[in-house]
Amino acid sequence: MKIAIDCADLDSSRIDGTRIYIKNVLNYLGDLAPQDDFWLFHRKEFNPVLKPKIFSNYQNRKIPYPFLWTQTKFAFELLQLRPAIVWMPIQQIPLLTAGKIKIVFTAHDLAFKIFPKSFKLSDRKKLNFFIDSAVRRADGIIAVSQSTKKDLLRFFPLLEEEKIKVIYHGFDAQQFCQKFSQEEINKNLNKYNLIKDQREVRFLLYVGALQPRKNLPLLIEAFEEIKGKKGLGDLRLVLVGAPAWLAEETLRKVRNSVFSQDIILTGEVDFSVLTLLYRKAKLLVFPSLYEGFGLPILEGWASETPVLVADNSSLKEIGGMAVEKFSTFSKKDLADKVEKLLADESLRKDLVIKGKKALENFSWKKCAEETLEFLKIIAQKND
Template sequence: MRIGIDVRPFLKRETGVGIYLRNLILALSKIDKENSYYLFSSSLKDRFDRRKIPDTPNFHLFDFPFPVSITNFLWNRLNFPKIDYFFFKKIDIVHSPTPLLIPTNGKCIITVHDLFFFKNPDGTVREMRRGYPEKVYESIKKADGIICPSNFTKSEILRFFECREEKIRVIPHGVEETFKKEPEEGFVKRVKEKYSLPPSYILFVGNIEPRKNLETLIDGFSIFEKKFPEIKLLIVGEKVMGFESIKKRIEEKGLEGKVIFTGYVENRELSVIYRLSSVFVFPSLEEGFGLPILEAMASSVPVLASKTSSIPEVAGDCALYFSPDSPEEISEKLETILRNEKIRYEMVEKGKKRVEEFSWVKCAEKTLEFYKEIFEK
C-alpha cells in the first residue's frame, strides 16, 4: 500500500493531535517495512524538521512552502487539489489526523479525537468556527474509515451522525517511555532551576482553553490552599484561549504568586515536572482520551480527575474522581490524597500497572490493521 499522512500537526510545538501523530508514525516505522508512507507538510515560514521523521527507506517526507491557511482553504472549501498530486503517485489510503477529509483518489481515513468543538464551536479559535461543524458532518459521512481513541468518542459519533458503526474503529493512544524513566539527578536540578519550581505543588498539564475548566480548578484550589498554604498550583501548557478570564479569577481569589504558569514544556523536561508534583489534577469538561492522565501515572504521580466523558475509561479505578462543576469536591479529594499516604501509595502503584495496558506499538498495529481492512474493501 501507498499510505499518505498529513503530518502538519507536529510541524512545530506538539500538543494532543501532534503527540498522537508523531508517536503513531514512529511506531509504524518499527512494525511496517513493507508499505510506503508519504508524509505531507506545508508552511510558508517553517520547514519540517526531518529528524522527526523515521530514517527508514519506506517513509518519505514532502515539505512544501505553502501557507497553512491556503492549504486548508483549498482542501476544506474547494476539495482541491488531491493530496496524490503532491506525491506524484496515486495513494491507496490517506489518513487525516483530524476530523476533516483530505481530497484523494484513494480511500480516506479520519481520526476523530473528540467532538467538543463540533458541539461547542464558540469554544475554539476563530479560524475553526466558520463552517467547522458542517465540514465535520460531511467528513464523517464521506470517510471510508474513522479512528477514535475511546468508546466515548465512538458513542458521540453515533449519537450525532448518521454513520455506520462498522466503519468506526476504537484505537486507544499509548504513553511515551520518557515518562516511565527516572530522570538523571543533574537534569532534574536544571529543570527545577529553569522553571523555578516550588518545593511542593499540584500540577495541571494541557492547553489553556475553556474546556479544560481551569476556573473551577482555581476555585477548588482557593478552598484547599487555606489548609495547605505552602502548596502551589502549577499550570503547564500554551495559552490558547480564555487566559484573561483565568488571570482575573486568580486575582479575585487573591492567589497571585500561588498559581504559576510555565507555558509550553517539551516532554523530557515535562517528565521531571510530573515526577516532582504532589498530585496531578485533570478537571476537563470533556476529553476524547486524555493523554496527560497516562503521562502522570507513568511518572508515579497520583491522579485526580473529573468524572466525565472518556476520562474514567482511560483512568479506570486508578484515579480519584470529582464532579467537574464542584470546586468543593476538588478541594476534598486533594486533601484526601495529600493527607492519606496509604491511598496515595495505592493510587501510584495501580496507575503504573494501568499504563502498561496502553502502548504506541499497540496503537500502530491496530491502525495498520485498519488501513489494510479499508484498502481491501
C-alpha cells in the first residue's frame, strides 16, 4: 500500500508539540509496516533536530516550491502518485485532491475557535478556513484527545462521530533516561542562574510557547504572591519556550515584575537541556486556558516531577488523578496549590508515583500503531 504523508513541518526551525508528534510517529511507521511504501513529502531539508528515522520503505521526496506548497505542488504530486491514503498530520488538506484520493488529517486543537482573541485576525481567518474545509472533505480525522473530539463535534454538528478516531500522543522514553554528570548539571544550572552560594535553588518550570492562551500572566502574578511568603524568597520561575504570536503582554509582565530577576526566560533549548530542567524542577506548572493534548504533562511524569495543571480541556483528561489541578482563572488557587505542593513532600512523591503509573498508557509506538491501523481502515473503506 502506498501511504503519502505531508512532512513539511519537519523542515521548520521552530520546534513545537505538533512537530515532535510527526517526527515520533514517523520513527515507527516504517518498521511497523515493512510491506508498505511511505512517501514523505516536504519542501526543503529536514531540520536536523526534527529529522525522523528513514527506513528502507520510506521514499523521501523533497519538492521545493515557493507558494502555497500544500495546495499546489504537493497536491499535484499526489495526483500523479495516486496513493491509497494521504495522512496530513496538520489541520489542513490539499483541496484539489479531495474526493479523488482518500485523506486523513490530525486535529490537534480548536483554540482559535474557543479563544479567538488569542490569535491575530489574519491567522484566525486562515486557520478557520483550513479546518472548516478539512472537516468537510476528509475521509477520516484523528483527534489527539477526547477533548479535541468533543470540540470538533461541538463546532461541526454535521460531522459524523464515526469519522473521528482518538489517538493519544506518546513520549520519548530514551530522552528522559539521559544521565548527566555533575559538571553538566552545574554548567546548565549556572547558565540560567539556578545556583546560589554553590547550592541549587528551587524553581517552578513552565514549558511551551509564550503566547496568550498559555495563561502566563496569571502564573507570574501567582509567583509574585508566593515569593512574599516566609521561606519561599529563594524560589524562581523558569519559562522555557520561544515568544510566539501576541507574546508582548507576557514579556511586559516579566519586565515589570518586582521579581523580574527571579523569572528566567530561556528561549528554546535543546532536548538535553530541557530534560535536565524538567528533572531539577520542584514542580511543572501548566496553566493554559486550553490544550488539545498537553505533551509537557507526559514529559513531567517521565522526569519524575510533580505536575500542576489548570482544570480544563485535555489537561484534566490526560492528567487525571496523577496531577494536581487549580481553577483556571484563579490566581489565589494557583498560588495556594503551588505553596501546598512545595510544603508537602509526601504529596509530591505521591504525584510522582501516580505519574509513572499513568505513563504506562502512553507511548509513541502505540500512537504509531493506532495511526497506521486507522489509515488502513480508511484506505480500505468503500465509499
